[in-house]
Amino acid sequence: MVVGICGGGQLARMLALAAHPMGIRTLVLDPAGDACAALVTKHLHGAFDDEALLDELADASDVVTYEFENVPLDSVRYLARKVPVYPPVSALEATQDRFGEKNLFRELGIETPGFTAVSSQPELESAIQEIGLPSVLKTRRMGYDGKGQLILKEAADVEGAWERLGGVPAILEAFVSFDREVSSIAVRSRDGEINVYPLSENLHGDGILKTATSKPHDPIKPLAQDYATRLLEHFDYVGVLALEFFQVGDRLLANEFAPRVHNSGHWTIEGAQTSQFENHLRAVAGLALGSTEPVEHTVMINCIGEIPPLDAVMKVRCAHLHDYAKAFKPGRKVGHITVRSSDPDYLKQVTADICNLQG
Amino acid sequence: MVVGICGGGQLARMLALAAHPMGIRTLVLDPAGDACAALVTKHLHGAFDDEALLDELADASDVVTYEFENVPLDSVRYLARKVPVYPPVSALEATQDRFGEKNLFRELGIETPGFTAVSSQPELESAIQEIGLPSVLKTRRMGYDGKGQLILKEAADVEGAWERLGGVPAILEAFVSFDREVSSIAVRSRDGEINVYPLSENLHGDGILKTATSKPHDPIKPLAQDYATRLLEHFDYVGVLALEFFQVGDRLLANEFAPRVHNSGHWTIEGAQTSQFENHLRAVAGLALGSTEPVEHTVMINCIGEIPPLDAVMKVRCAHLHDYAKAFKPGRKVGHITVRSSDPDYLKQVTADICNLQG
Numbered sequence: 082m083v084v085g086i087c088g089g090g091q092l093a094r095m096l097a098l099a100a101h102p103m104g105i106r107t108l109v110l111d112p113a114g115d116a117c118a119a120l121v122t123k124h125l126h127g128a129f130d131d132e133a134l135l136d137e138l139a140d141a142s143d144v145v146t147y148e149f150e151n152v153p154l155d156s157v158r159y160l161a162r163k164v165p166v167y168p169p170v171s172a173l174e175a176t177q178d179r180f181g182e183k184n185l186f187r188e189l190g191i192e193t194p195g196f197t198a199v200s201s202q203p204e205l206e207s208a209i210q211e212i213g214l215p216s217v218l219k220t221r222r223m224g225y226d227g228k229g230q231l232i233l234k235e236a237a238d239v240e241g242a243w244e245r246l247g248g249v250p251a252i253l254e255a256f257v258s259f260d261r262e263v264s265s266i267a268v269r270s271r272d273g274e275i276n277v278y279p280l281s282e283n284l285h286g287d288g289i290l291k292t293a294t295s296k297p298h299d300p301i302k303p304l305a306q307d308y309a310t311r312l313l314e315h316f317d318y319v320g321v322l323a324l325e326f327f328q329v330g331d332r333l334l335a336n337e338f339a340p341r342v343h344n345s346g347h348w349t350i351e352g353a354q355t356s357q358f359e360n361h362l363r364a365v366a367g368l369a370l371g372s373t374e375p376v377e378h379t380v381m382i383n384c385i386g387e388i389p390p391l392d393a394v395m396k397v398r399c400a401h402l403h404d405y406a407k408a409f410k411p412g413r414k415v416g417h418i419t420v421r422s423s424d425p426d427y428l429k430q431v432t433a434d435i436c437n438l439q440g
Numbered sequence: 441m442v443v444g445i446c447g448g449g450q451l452a453r454m455l456a457l458a459a460h461p462m463g464i465r466t467l468v469l470d471p472a473g474d475a476c477a478a479l480v481t482k483h484l485h486g487a488f489d490d491e492a493l494l495d496e497l498a499d500a501s502d503v504v505t506y507e508f509e510n511v512p513l514d515s516v517r518y519l520a521r522k523v524p525v526y527p528p529v530s531a532l533e534a535t536q537d538r539f540g541e542k543n544l545f546r547e548l549g550i551e552t553p554g555f556t557a558v559s560s561q562p563e564l565e566s567a568i569q570e571i572g573l574p575s576v577l578k579t580r581r582m583g584y585d586g587k588g589q590l591i592l593k594e595a596a597d598v599e600g601a602w603e604r605l606g607g608v609p610a611i612l613e614a615f616v617s618f619d620r621e622v623s624s625i626a627v628r629s630r631d632g633e634i635n636v637y638p639l640s641e642n643l644h645g646d647g648i649l650k651t652a653t654s655k656p657h658d659p660i661k662p663l664a665q666d667y668a669t670r671l672l673e674h675f676d677y678v679g680v681l682a683l684e685f686f687q688v689g690d691r692l693l694a695n696e697f698a699p700r701v702h703n704s705g706h707w708t709i710e711g712a713q714t715s716q717f718e719n720h721l722r723a724v725a726g727l728a729l730g731s732t733e734p735v736e737h738t739v740m741i742n743c744i745g746e747i748p749p750l751d752a753v754m755k756v757r758c759a760h761l762h763d764y765a766k767a768f769k770p771g772r773k774v775g776h777i778t779v780r781s782s783d784p785d786y787l788k789q790v791t792a793d794i795c796n797l798q799g
Contacts (some may be wrong), residue, residue: 082750094460096462098457098460101453101457101479101480101763101765102457102760102761102762102763103750103761103763104747104750104761104765105777120460121460121480290463291556317607332753333667352782354758355760362706363754368750368751368754369754369755371758372758374759376736376780377735388463389463391441391463391727392727395722395727395728395729395730396728398731399713399731401461401714402461402462402463403459404461404462404463405460406463409681416463421713421735
């Protein structure tokens with residue numbers, strides 16, 4: 082069994098590391114010469130729209146998947162004519178336009194913050210009348226990690242905002258004063274079996290995920306699971322899907338979903354019976370899913386810009402380092418550290434210690 | 441940090457897979473063109489006594505370790521003149537002669553079965569007078585997985601036995617009618633910190649390990665830990681060490697030790713906070729050790745000769761496959777399956793199921 086992966090970053094790297102013990106071979110296609118997955122699997126080096134490379138990937142693979150949602154749709158469609166591609170192209174397409182994505186949530190009965198499409202400054206101004214302030218103006222396409230968005234707090238922020246965002250099709254969303262951010266990591270097999278992990282409780286800073294904590298037996302999990310299941314069934318989905326929410330009281334407002342393994346699910350390597358990476362591979366390879374039951378409690382802390390000194394990390398009791406072997410660069414996710422313990426209080430204390438290590 | 445490894449089999453493969461997330465690079469030296477570690481790390485292909493390759497390994501590595509105890513002593517000594525080598529050469533040397541090994545146990549106050557050296561048929565016959573029958577005649581050097589030994593049950597078996605074993609220096613050991621076989625997997629850092637895993641309870645068949653079960657809080661662990669600690673301190677040891685025992689009542693009789701990660705510790709990947717592979721790397725790299733506390737209960741089942749169909753393995757709840765990517769061959773260890781559960785009764789039932797899958 083060979084699984085081809087579009088993209089050779091840390092998600093592909095962790096998929097490849099999960100594949101080796103299962104006897105599944107992987108190979109990645111990535112334009113970067115220093116793609117970090119290349120250290121652990123075979124690397125096809127070139128552009129995502131290089132047809133010769135796409136042919137090579139399709140020919141070498143029993144099934145193809147992708148590690149990020151900005152892979153060109155045309156490339157994925159090209160591959161899908163030659164080899165099974167999971168998750169389905171329709172799910173990938175749905176995430177590439179924030180407006181369509183939010184409309185889909187609404188159609189499926191998944192609650193969202195208020196939103197409206199905006200294609201000009203005058204449209205923005207009338208949208209503000211509808212949505213109110215504060216609100217968030219986002220490009221409809223190609224945003225990630227807080228990039229491609231502006232927070233509009235007061236009338237002065239609205240002036241010229243559409244041009245400041247780049248003068249591109251956009252969406253205005255109500256700013257949600259949430260109690261917390263959570264995500265649901267779910268997986269669906271080719272046979273339609275669905276397993277959902279314990280809820281992740283997520284903290285962001287500067288638009289980037291900082292920590293994700295597993296919340297076994299969280300009271301709002303059934304609602305998150307219901308919403309994730311609607312999406313999975315809508316797409317006849319295969320693979321792991323991540324659905325991010327704002328929680329307000331006992332409501333969950335869907336923010337976005339990712340048709341792939343997700344940063345907020347990295348804790349599953351230590352904190353679940355089967356990691357999201359193994360379960361994604363099981364699903365796309367047509368195998369039975371693994372248990373998503375929790376193993377103790379876990380917190381994942383992203384290493385952004387740099388990884389603390391190895392020696393210091395190793396001294397943190399029950400810490401598990403995941404170094405992506407990427408060059409350090411401000412704002413870049415270069416690794417993560419998961420701490421696993423039967424004592425959730427220890428996790429709170431140690432999270433602060435690790436954040437301090439990062440300076 | 442680069443860790444060079446003499447040997448490129450499954451133990452090196454699992455070391456390399458544990459090294460990647462820690463940001464530790466590995467490379468292996470192995471004469472086999474199809475060394476299974478080569479799929480996950482760099483492979484220096486050639487003989488263990490090829491000085492040019494040993495130079496290359498030493499030059500590329502910050503520290504060198506080895507994955508099996510039959511690597512030539514001269515090669516390890518050669519490397520040790522150029523680069524730190526852990527575990528220490530003295531420990532490796534001690535395991536290469538069963539008689540010296542047993543004498544060392546005796547010197548350190550570690551109980552053993554009765555034994556005596558045998559270098560001829562007449563010596564064997566007088567040894568039988570001392571040790572009695574049944575007993576086991578073993579070559580002093582180069583035995584593994586039950587190879588290089590004869591069980592002598594009655595007088596007729598003794599006749600010509602020394603020649604049948606190959607006419608080489610041997611050791612006669614009392615056959616122990618044990619209650620069970622157990623092993624202690626322990627690790628010592630460069631600073632002298634020692635961590636010991638929960639006891640492993642081991643079942644062998646045809647001289648090969650069939651299953652190993654983690655035994656958190658086993659009442660005889662303190663004695664096993666005491667014995668392992670004596671060995672670690674004797675050698676000023678660095679790395680993982682496995683010490684195998686026969687248990688008879690509340691006594692532990694040491695059978696042999698291995699100066700390396702060990703098959704009976706494979707369950708630590710899922711069943712301990714830190715795997716034996718990660719802890720071996722931490723130790724030899726001069727880092728702090730990771731916790732050896734248990735995570736739930738685990739049983740490891742060796743796949744001997746072949747791995748059951750992937751699809752069938754994946755259907756076993758909480759099973760974790762470790763495929764070594766080795767060609768199937770009768771009697772060869774080609775993978776293992778670990779099952780982790782909070783319910784030890786489930787492990788008993790599922791072990792039988794998995795053994796049935798193997799036919």
